[in-house]
Structure formats: C-alpha cells, structure tokens
Amino acid sequence: MATVVDTHCHLADAKLRDEVEGVIARAADAGVAQIISVGAIGPIENDRLTVEIAEHHQNVFAAVGVHPHDAKDCTPTRIAQLRELAASKKVVAIGESGLDFYYMHSPREAQEASLRAHLELAGELDLPIVIHCRDAERRMVEIVREAGIPRRGGVIHCFTGDADAAREFLALGFCISFSGIITFRNAAAIREAAAIVPDDRVMVETDAPYLAPEPYRGKRNEPAYVMRTLEVVANLRGVDATALGAQVIANASRVFRLPSP
Numbered sequence: 001m002a003t004v005v006d007t008h009c010h011l012a013d014a015k016l017r018d019e020v021e022g023v024i025a026r027a028a029d030a031g032v033a034q035i036i037s038v039g040a041i042g043p044i045e046n047d048r049l050t051v052e053i054a055e056h057h058q059n060v061f062a063a064v065g066v067h068p069h070d071a072k073d074c075t076p077t078r079i080a081q082l083r084e085l086a087a088s089k090k091v092v093a094i095g096e097s098g099l100d101f102y103y104m105h106s107p108r109e110a111q112e113a114s115l116r117a118h119l120e121l122a123g124e125l126d127l128p129i130v131i132h133c134r135d136a137e138r139r140m141v142e143i144v145r146e147a148g149i150p151r152r153g154g155v156i157h158c159f160t161g162d163a164d165a166a167r168e169f170l171a172l173g174f175c176i177s178f179s180g181i182i183t184f185r186n187a188a189a190i191r192e193a194a195a196i197v198p199d200d201r202v203m204v205e206t207d208a209p210y211l212a213p214e215p216y217r218g219k220r221n222e223p224a225y226v227m228r229t230l231e232v233v234a235n236l237r238g239v240d241a242t243a244l245g246a247q248v249i250a251n252a253s254r255v256f257r258l259p260s261p
C-alpha cells in the first residue's frame with residue numbers, strides 16, 4: 001500500500017476539529033503516515049489549537065502564521081505570538097503566508113508587508129516557509145527575489161500556476177505541492193506543471209477541509225483523500241503511487257525535518 005504525508009491541511013478548522021480523532025485515524029488507515037496541520041486562518045486561537053492538536057498526536061505537526069486573507073491583522077504583536085508558538089517542537093514551518101490577488105480579502109500592501117514579515121520570521125527561527133499564492137505568481141517571485149528565501153527553503157502550497165510559474169519557483173529553491181485541484185477538469189495547466197517538477201521538490205496535500213479531489217469534489221475534504229491526489233500526480237509523472245509517496249515522504253522529512261514515520 002502506498003503511504004504519503006499530507007503536507008498541508010487545517011485540522012483546527014471548525015469543519016474538522018470536532019472529530020479530529022476520527023479524521024486522524026481515517027488518514028492513518030488510508031496510508032497517510034504524517035500530517036502537517038496549518039493554523040493561519042482567522043484569529044491566533046486557531047494557531048494555538050493547531051499546535052495543541054499536534055502536541056497530542058505523534059504523527060501530526062504544525063505550521064503557524066497569518067493567511068494572506070487576514071494579512072491586515074498581521075501586526076508586530078501577532079508576529080510575537082507566532083514566535084512564541086513556534087517554540088513548540090511540533091511547529092515545523094511558518095505559514096501559510098503569501099499573496100492572494102484573486103480574493104483580495106486584505107489590501108495588497110498589507111499582504112505584501114505580512115509576507116515580508118513571515119519570510120523574516122522563518123529566517124530568524126530557522127524554519128521553512130509555507131506559501132499561499134493565487135493569481136500573484138509574478139509579484140511573489142519579485143518579493144522573494146528581493147527579500148530572499150529563508151535558509152531552510154519553503155513550499156508553494158496548493159500550486160495553481162502553470163509550468164512557467166513552477167519553473168520560476170523552483171529556481172528560487174521552493175518545493176511545489178499539489179492539491180485536489182489537480183483532479184479538476186479545468187486544471188490542464190497545473191497537470192502540465194506536475195510533470196516537470198523534479199523528484200526532490202514535489203509534494204502533495206489536501207488543504208482540507210477545502211478543495212476535496214474528484215470524486216469527492218464539493219464534499220468536506222479530509223487528509224485521507226490525499227491518496228487520490230497522490231495517484232493522479234503519480235500518473236502524470238509516469239510513476240506508481242507507492243514510489244511517489246515514498247518520494248514525498250523523503251521530501252517532507254527533509255524540508256520540515258520530520259522524524260521518520
């Protein structure tokens with residue numbers, strides 16, 4: 001049976017947290033060896049709960065940050081709170097931070113300032129950064145070129161760009177993580193990108209509870225469904241799911257310094 005890491009989901013989200021034990025158990029049964037759970041959405045309590053869940057489950061790890069949607073709330077106080085939370089041994093990354101010019105829930109200036117603050121924090125804490133980038137690939141590349149990628153690198157999560165954008169992010173040193181979006185009919189450009197990412201830079205994720213892959217599209221997503229995305233990405237790369245799963249486990253272990261599952 002193939003095994004893999006779900007490199008990005010939100011276990012503290014209201015849609016998952018009330019039955020988080022079942023969600024984690026179903027993932028383990030499906031072959032998900034480890035889970036990286038991201039806070040970042042809404043208030044700091046969400047990050048706190050994310051770390052707490054990780055501390056209670058051996059195979060769950062946490063990332064803390066401020067989502068670009070909430071970038072207007074990324075004050076120096078908030079950064080200080082994230083720094084404190086990151087003292088937990090279960091916090092393996094800073095994020096998700098980034099740019100979302102599709103929804104534009106926070107003004108562009110606030111998103112860019114928050115992104116820079118996160119890049120700096122990741123560098124300071126010697127952690128990798130998890131990047132959310134939607135309709136903002138060009139600006140993201142500019143800012144990271146200017147500010148520098150953290151020494152520990154990072155991941156472009158839920159990649160929605162094309163092969164050219166993937167090449168630019170790879171040149172900066174990022175890994176690229178594919179979500180259930182790659183299974184959607186209109187995702188031809190993303191599927192093309194999935195075929196060109198080198199073996200040592202590819203990851204998969206659910207971004208649960210959002211974005212369930214086909215054939216679960218529209219339902220609440222959960223980490224167990226990452227196996228479907230793994231199959232699709234493996235197929236596009238001409239390898240079997242077992243081999244790609246092992247590769248993703250190796251990549252996640254290296255970037256997030258996870259213990260062996």
Ligand SMILES: [Zn+2]
Pocket residue numbers: 096132133157158
């Ligand atoms: Zn995101």
Ligand SMILES: [Zn+2]
Pocket residue numbers: 008009010038096207
């Ligand atoms: Zn996310």
